[in-house]
Amino acid sequence: MNNINIISEFKEKASLVSAVIHEADTIEDSFRIAISLCKKNFIIASPQLDNSNLPLLEKLCIENGITLLKENLRKYTNGIDMGITFADFGIAETGTIVVSSDSEDKRLSTMISEIHVALLYKSNIRATALDMADELSALTSRPSSYTAFITGPSRTADIERVLAIGVHGPIALHVIIIAA
Amino acid sequence: MEKLETIKDYKNRIDNALENQFLRSAMDKFAIAYRESRKNAFAGIDTDTLIAEVAEIKRNAIKNNDKLFEEFKSVAQKNGVHVHLAATANEANEIISKIAKDTGSQKIIKSKSMTAEEIHLNKWLENEGLKVTETDLGEWIVQLRHEGPSHMVMPAIHLSRFQVAELFSGVTGKEQDAEIERLVKVARKELREKFVEADMGITGANFVIADTGTIGLVTNEGNARLVTTLPKVHVVLAGIDKLLPTIKDALTIAKVLPRNATGQKLTSYVTWITGPSEYLGDNSVNYPSQSSMSALSPESTFNKREMHIVLLDNGRRKIASDPDFSQILQCVRCGACANVCPVYRMVGGHTLGYIYIGAIGLITTYFFHGAKNAKNLVQNCTNCGACKAVCAAGIDLPRLIKEVHTKIQDEHGHPLKSLMLGKVLRDRKMFHTLLRIASVAQKPFITTQNISDKDSSPKRVSAEEPLYLRHLPLIFFKEHNFRTLPAITKVPFRDRWKSVKANTKQLKETNKKSLKIGIFSGCVQDFVYPEQLEAGLKVIQRLSSNFNTDNYNEHNNKQLNITLEFPMDQSCCGLPALMMGEKDAAADVAVQNVNAFSEYELDYIVTLCASCASHLKHAVPKLVNNTVAKDFADKVIPFSQFVNQVLSYEKQHIKKFDNNNLPLKYNKITWHSPCHLCRGLGIKDDPKQLIKATGNTFVQAKEEETCCGFGGSFSANFPAISREILNRKLDDVENTGADLLVTECPGCVMQLRGGALNQNRKFKVVHLAELLSVKS
Numbered sequence: 001m002n003n004i005n006i007i008s009e010f011k012e013k014a015s016l017v018s019a020v021i022h023e024a025d026t027i028e029d030s031f032r033i034a035i036s037l038c039k040k041n042f043i044i045a046s047p048q049l050d051n052s053n054l055p056l057l058e059k060l061c062i063e064n065g066i067t068l069l070k071e072n073l074r075k076y077t078n079g080i081d082m083g084i085t086f087a088d089f090g091i092a093e094t095g096t097i098v099v100s101s102d103s104e105d106k107r108l109s110t111m112i113s114e115i116h117v118a119l120l121y122k123s124n125i126r127a128t129a130l131d132m133a134d135e136l137s138a139l140t141s142r143p144s145s146y147t148a149f150i151t152g153p154s155r156t157a158d159i160e161r162v163l164a165i166g167v168h169g170p171i172a173l174h175v176i177i178i179a180a
Numbered sequence: 181m182e183k184l185e186t187i188k189d190y191k192n193r194i195d196n197a198l199e200n201q202f203l204r205s206a207m208d209k210f211a212i213a214y215r216e217s218r219k220n221a222f223a224g225i226d227t228d229t230l231i232a233e234v235a236e237i238k239r240n241a242i243k244n245n246d247k248l249f250e251e252f253k254s255v256a257q258k259n260g261v262h263v264h265l266a267a268t269a270n271e272a273n274e275i276i277s278k279i280a281k282d283t284g285s286q287k288i289i290k291s292k293s294m295t296a297e298e299i300h301l302n303k304w305l306e307n308e309g310l311k312v313t314e315t316d317l318g319e320w321i322v323q324l325r326h327e328g329p330s331h332m333v334m335p336a337i338h339l340s341r342f343q344v345a346e347l348f349s350g351v352t353g354k355e356q357d358a359e360i361e362r363l364v365k366v367a368r369k370e371l372r373e374k375f376v377e378a379d380m381g382i383t384g385a386n387f388v389i390a391d392t393g394t395i396g397l398v399t400n401e402g403n404a405r406l407v408t409t410l411p412k413v414h415v416v417l418a419g420i421d422k423l424l425p426t427i428k429d430a431l432t433i434a435k436v437l438p439r440n441a442t443g444q445k446l447t448s449y450v451t452w453i454t455g456p457s458e459y460l461g462d463n464s465v466n467y468p469s470q471s472s473m474s475a476l477s478p479e480s481t482f483n484k485r486e487m488h489i490v491l492l493d494n495g496r497r498k499i500a501s502d503p504d505f506s507q508i509l510q511c512v513r514c515g516a517c518a519n520v521c522p523v524y525r526m527v528g529g530h531t532l533g534y535i536y537i538g539a540i541g542l543i544t545t546y547f548f549h550g551a552k553n554a555k556n557l558v559q560n561c562t563n564c565g566a567c568k569a570v571c572a573a574g575i576d577l578p579r580l581i582k583e584v585h586t587k588i589q590d591e592h593g594h595p596l597k598s599l600m601l602g603k604v605l606r607d608r609k610m611f612h613t614l615l616r617i618a619s620v621a622q623k624p625f626i627t628t629q630n631i632s633d634k635d636s637s638p639k640r641v642s643a644e645e646p647l648y649l650r651h652l653p654l655i656f657f658k659e660h661n662f663r664t665l666p667a668i669t670k671v672p673f674r675d676r677w678k679s680v681k682a683n684t685k686q687l688k689e690t691n692k693k694s695l696k697i698g699i700f701s702g703c704v705q706d707f708v709y710p711e712q713l714e715a716g717l718k719v720i721q722r723l724s725s726n727f728n729t730d731n732y733n734e735h736n737n738k739q740l741n742i743t744l745e746f747p748m749d750q751s752c753c754g755l756p757a758l759m760m761g762e763k764d765a766a767a768d769v770a771v772q773n774v775n776a777f778s779e780y781e782l783d784y785i786v787t788l789c790a791s792c793a794s795h796l797k798h799a800v801p802k803l804v805n806n807t808v809a810k811d812f813a814d815k816v817i818p819f820s821q822f823v824n825q826v827l828s829y830e831k832q833h834i835k836k837f838d839n840n841n842l843p844l845k846y847n848k849i850t851w852h853s854p855c856h857l858c859r860g861l862g863i864k865d866d867p868k869q870l871i872k873a874t875g876n877t878f879v880q881a882k883e884e885e886t887c888c889g890f891g892g893s894f895s896a897n898f899p900a901i902s903r904e905i906l907n908r909k910l911d912d913v914e915n916t917g918a919d920l921l922v923t924e925c926p927g928c929v930m931q932l933r934g935g936a937l938n939q940n941r942k943f944k945v946v947h948l949a950e951l952l953s954v955k956s
Contacts, residue, residue, distance in 0.1 A: 013445070074461055077376045077410070094446040104409065104458040111405050130435070133428040136452075140427055141392040143259040144484060146408075146457040149450035154402035156364060157442070158318030158336050159344050161210060164364040167317055168371065169402025169448070 006092045007177070010125050013095030014175055017152030018165060022176040027119070028056050030176040034084050034117045035060045037174060044082040045069040045113060047105035057084070073108040083109030087118040087150075087175070088139065089132060090125035096151040097175060100139055107146055116170040118150070121178050190556040191898070197527040198900055202340045204526070208908075210337065211525045212883075217443025218516075218570075225435075234436050235574035237429045238510035241421075242500050248390040248423040249491065255393035259455030262488040265420075269299035269548075272492050276301065276382070276415055277308045279488050283413045285310070285379035291397070291404035292316035293384030294332055294513055295417050295492055297535045298548055301382070313374045315403040317367050324351060330529030332515035332537055333441045338528045371403070381407035385418035386437065386512070387430035388491070394454040395489070396430050398437060400447045408451070412459055416489040420496050421509040427452070433512055433572075440572040441514040459485035495547050508547075508580065510573035511540050517567035517577055522887040523560055526904045532560060539567035539577040543584050551588045558585045560898060562891030562905070563759060564855035579799070585761035594762070601757065602765030608751040608772060612672075615707045619668040625649050626667045631937045636920075636944035637666070645670055648937075660896075662903035663934025666708050673701050673710035677746045680714060694741040695724075695826075698782040700773070700816070702792035703752045704926035709947070712926060716788045716819055716949035717744060723827045740827070749776035753792040758799065759893045767803040774804055774812045785815045786822045788949055790925040791892070793818040794860030818857060820924055820948055824866035849874075849951070850881045850918035850943075852909070852932060854925035858885045867924055867948050874951060879916040883909075888923075890931035906935045914941055924948045 011021045024030035031053075038044065046057055047070050054070075061068040069080065085106055087097035097118050101107040110116050126132040129149075140147050154169030165171055185193075197203060241248060253263045262279075266272035280288065288310055290296065302312045302323070314323040318335035322328060324347050329335030336344070345358035348366050356366055383404050387396035395416055397404045408414050424430050438444040460483060500506050518524045518538025533541035534553045542561060546554035558581060567577040589598065604611045626646040630637060637647050646667035673680075697720070705713050724740040754769035773796070777785060787793045796816045801809050817826070849871055857863050864885075872878050889895060889905030909932070913921050921936070921943050923929060933945035 017445075017448075072460075074410075077372065079372075096446055096450075102458060104460045107405070107409050107457070111402060111409065129431045130428065133426075133431055136431070137392065137427045140389075140394045140452045140454050143393075143455045144457050145452070145454045147452040147454075148405065149446070149452075151446045151448050151450075153448065154400070155448050156317045156401050158316070158321070158334060158401075159339070159360045159363055160206065160341050161213070161334065161337065162341075162360045164361055167364055167368055167401040167403070168315065168375075168406055 006125055006127050007122060009127075010090050010092040010095060011177075013092060014152070015095070017095055018155075019095060019152050019173045019175050022174060023179070024176050025179050027053055027178060030119050030178050031057045031060050031084075033176050034082070034174070035064055035066065037115065037117070038064065038066055038082060040065045041067075042081040043067045043069065043076070044084060045073055045076070045080050045105070045109040046084040047071055047073065047109055048085070048103050071105050073105045073112065077108075077112055080109070080113045082115040082117060083113035083170070084117045084119070085110055087120040088124065089135070090120050090175070090177075091129050091132070091149070092125055093128040094151055096129070096149050098136070098139070099148045099150055100145065101148050102142075102145050107148075110148065110150065111169055113170055114166075115172045115174065116150075116153070117174045117176065119176050119178055125177075184552055185556060187556050191900070193531050194527055194898065195900055197531045198904055200528075203338050203528050206337060206340075207525045207528055211519070214443060214519045218440065218519075221439035221443045221445055225439075230432075230436055231572060231574050234433055234512065234572055235510055237424065237432060238512070238573050239507070241424050241429070242506055242509045244425075245420055245423060245497070245500055248425060249420060251390040252388060252393060252423060255391065256455065256489060259393050260484060260487070261393065261455050262486075264488060264490045265493065266490055267493050269492070269494050272299050272417060272490050272494070273301055273304040275490050276417065277305055277310070279413065279415055280305065280308070280310055280380055283380065283486060285411075285413055287374070287378045288312045288380045288382060289374055289378040289407050289411065290314050290319075290382045291384070291399065291407045292319045292335070293382070293417055294329075294536065295384050295419050296382065297328060299417075299492065299494065301417065313371070313378075315371050315374065315407060316399075316401060317364065320367060320371065321347065328530070328535060330533075330537065331518060332513055334515070338530065375406045375410045378407075378411040380413040380415060381411040382415045382417060383407055385416050385422055385489075387424055387433065388418050388422045388489070389424055389427055389430055391426050392454055394427065394452050396427075396434070397449075397451040397453070398434065398447050399449045399451070400444075402449055405449060405451055408453060408457070410461070411485075412461055413486045414456070414488070416487070418489070418491060420491045420493055421500075421511075423491075436572045437512050437514050440516040440570065456484040456487040458483055499547055504583065505543075505547075505580065507573075507575050508540065508543050510575055511544075512572050514572045516570045516572060520566040520570045522562060522564060522566065522889065522905050523898075523901055526901050533557070539581060540575070542581050543577065546584045546588060551592055554584065555588050555592070558588060559894075560901070562855070562887050562889065562894045562902075564887035564891065565859040566855070566887065569859045582758050582761070583763070586758075586763040589761040598760035598762055601760050602762035605752050605754070605757050605762075606765050606768045608749065611751065612674075612707075615668060615672070615703070619646070619670055619707075622646065622649060622667055631664060632940065634941065634944050635937060636933065636946050636950075659899045659903075662899065662906065662938060663931060664937040665934055666930060668707050669710055671710070673706045673713045674746070674748060676710055676714065677748075680717060681744065681746070694743065695783045696743045696745065696781065698777050698780055698785040698815075699744060699746045700750060700753070700777075700785050700787040700792060700796065701746070702787060702789040702926065704930065705789055709926050709929065712788055712929070712947040712949050715947070715953035716786075719823060719949055719952045720744070720786070720827070723823060745780050745782065747776040747780060751776075753789075753795045754803070755791055755795040755799070756892050758795075759891070763803075766799070770800045770803040770809070774800065774809045777812055778808055782815055784817050784822060784826065785812070786817055786819055788819045788924070788947065789927070790818055790854035790857035790860065791927055794856035797861065818861055818863055818924065820857075820867040820870055821861070821863050823952070824870055846876050846918075846920040848879045848916065848918040849876045849920045849922055850879050850913055850916045851884055852881065852888060852913070852921060852923040852928055853885045854923055854928050855885075855887050857924055867922070870948065870952060871922055876920075879918050881916045881918070882912045884912075888928050888931045890927045892927060895931065902931070906931055910935050910939065910941055913943060919943050920951070921945045922948050922951050
């Protein structure tokens with residue numbers, strides 16, 4: 001499968017499991033898209049952002065009246081409105097994102113937020129999980145690592161087999177594919 | 181002590197389940213929807229190859245289990261995990277409650293684990309005074325109801341939204357609407373508090389990966405992620421059968437597991453955890469615990485949770501060493517064997533399982549929970565093979581169910597009924613004498629009249645020929661009256677053989693290829709439906725003697741000399757003995773049959789009974805492990821395949837010939853595929869091609885490959901379930917608008933014709949041979 005097909009398959013498969021796909025040229029663009037999904041007074045969390053990216057997001061939050069949390073998410077288990085994290089990989093065959101979430105705060109931001117926004121570099125999208133078994137093996141062989149495959153928002157069909165979105169995890173998953 | 185359930189108690193539970201209208205409709209909807217979503221999920225994937233790959237991965241992992249355990253243990257310990265090996269269920273329970281005590285944990289949250297169900301962990305921990313909360317929605321619901329899961333991946337599938345609403349109203353002390361979205365939100369809110377206050381989280385593991393010391397968790401709701409993130413202690417409980425060499429193996433299994441379980445390509449979450457992850461919560465309570473923490477340096481435990489992995493043996497190592505049963509450890513717990521089981525569909529998981537549900541449950545209950553909990557359950561199988569056909573790990577489930585049945589009877593005594601059956605079947609002459617006596621003894625109960633104009637029983641050799649049991653002799657009960665059972669014939673096929681043989685033209689033209697065909701009749705066609713055999717032989721004769729086209733390639737010959745043989749020493753195929761847990765008798769009978777046919781130097785052994793054919797082909801070489809038996813089995817061929825492929829007729833022959841001679845013309849004909857034909861022998865198209873070749877209109881019934889509910893002794897043991905499966909089948913047939921239902925197994929004919937007559941259905945039921953044969 002060529003690269004264009006992999007990307008379009010990723011988008012198609014992710015949409016099939018109710019993930020919402022966006023595309024951005026740069027990280028800054030992707031932050032803008034994320035912020036555009038917010039309402040005023042939203043509390044959002046984005047732990048583990050590095051010093052080159054953090055100021056961009058902080059600036060956008062201030063401009064839009066949004067509270068940005070970077071740590072101590074354990075205090076917010078009642079729920080936060082949005083979590084923004086990077087994803088390490090995408091898997092086209094199932095529309096899955098792979099989020100290396102060793103840090104507790106990063107992990108929680110993907111679990112307790114109502115909306116999870118994942119930023120994914122186009123170049124990190126692979127065709128199948130088996131194709132990237134070596135990369136996954138490297139990722140998961142690190143002690144104290146916590147690696148999540150996330151395919152769409154949290155779901156259940158435990159009552160009468162009727163699909164319901166958002167049981168214990170996010171009610172919505174947005175994946176922003178970054179070109180650069 | 182728990183009271184042992186008798187077979188009567190068990191049947192009462194079955195009756196209750198059958199009367200539960202919500203359960204029935206939920207199960208039915210699921211059975212149909214599952215098939216469709218599974219098909220979609222596997223679209224574009226070579227499923228058979230993938231399943232074979234999974235089977236191979238698991239088989240090797242089981243073989244190397246001890247090595248994988250050592251490897252995992254050493255890597256995981258280096259990563260800071262406490263690794264425990266529990267020999268028994270109680271040992272595992274003790275280990276886990278000790279961890280709770282040592283870490284000062286009071287409140288425990290769990291994500292779904294069948295292994296925890298297996299060892300009754302919740303009960304144990306609650307008896308220790310600990311507070312345990314299940315966090316998977318379905319699992320929480322059944323926990324609140326104080327019952328077990330009724331499906332391995334959909335624990336609360338037996339409950340309606342109204343029942344859940346009532347339950348949640350009680351839990352929240354507030355009236356809750358029976359609206360699913362809302363009920364899910366109630367669970368989200370209620371359980372979030374439990375996550376936050378928990379001291380310890382318990383999960384299972386779908387994969388335990390040796391080379392990296394990683395566990396893999398496959399979930400949808402996201403609860404397992406919170407269970408492994410918020411509390412300071414994480415305990416993993418997993419069977420040692422979950423060990424795998426690498427993540428690549430796990431990824432291959434993950435490709436099948438959700439697709440087979442729920443028809444999802446992948447679940448919302450697959451989580452890979454390698455050792456204790458970062459924990460930033462309150463460290464004040466007994467942290468780190470005193471439980472053998474000394475090997476770890478303080479730095480390595482700083483800001484880390486305490487992680488334990490309890491690997492459970494509980495009989496698995498013994499199973500692994502059994503050459504035959506070791507394959508049950510290949511199970512990946514997808515639950516698909518329940519999803520497709522016709523019995524599960526009627527009664528649900530609480531009635532078709534102890535802890536583990538479905539076909540695999542019928543087997544593992546014996547190993548994990550003892551013969552006392554398995555002995556009734558293991559009989560509740562129609563032997564339809566749907567489970568084997570869908571199994572993610574290629575386990576030969578139906579055969580192993582019968583093996584367990586035999587094992588239980590060998591260990592705990594054979595019931596008189598099955599002992600006698602075994603004894604009688606072993607002695608062909610006695611068996612046949614008894615059948616002949618029965619044909620006389622049934623006299624007060626029989627009728628010689630056709631029941632209605634829909635009755636497709638042919639007029640038999642004389643006006644006194646018994647057709648049906650008018651009412652059932654007292655040895656049967658009222659519950660068997662759902663179908664009109666045929667009477668035993670006055671003149672069995674074996675007594676007709678001489679004149680049948682004399683009437684067949686034995687052409688001996690030298691320019692023709694000769695084929696020597698043995699007929700295996702099976703008991704039902706020999707003693708109940710001899711006319712089906714007579715019809716079949718006519719078809720074979722006619723097609724071979726009229727065969728003179730240029731298109732016959734297989735034998736490079738234009739015409740065929742067919743010589744027919746009917747070895748008189750043949751007996752019952754032995755399947756009924758196996759179904760009753762009488763394996764030794766089945767083996768004896770298999771030897772008799774192999775010997776009966778061995779002297780004839782046959783090219784093919786044709787049988788018109790799909791169950792006999794499948795049993796002779798697959799079970800006999802296992803029961804009689806020698807080359808003669810293998811040779812015998814290789815020659816066995818079902819009627820439709822023989823006619824369609826070996827006789828390799830020209831389509832117009834059947835049509836041309838039959839247009840003048842077809843006994844009856846039908847508006848529409850439909851087909852019921854006997855389980856042992858479509859799944860047992862892989863024959864799906866031959867019969868339908870033959871039906872179409874008659875020039876009649878063929879219509880496909882919904883679920884044409886689903887069991888009719890006969891299952892030999894199954895329908896005698898569980899008539900109520902058999903009746904309900906049959907009704908569903910008859911509805912599907914009637915909905916096609918067909919006026920003729922064709923099948924290729926006398927057992928199916930007995931069940932389907934009996935039901936159709938009893939209920940005045942609008943169609944007749946015949947064996948394929950009867951359709952193809954010339955009107956006499």
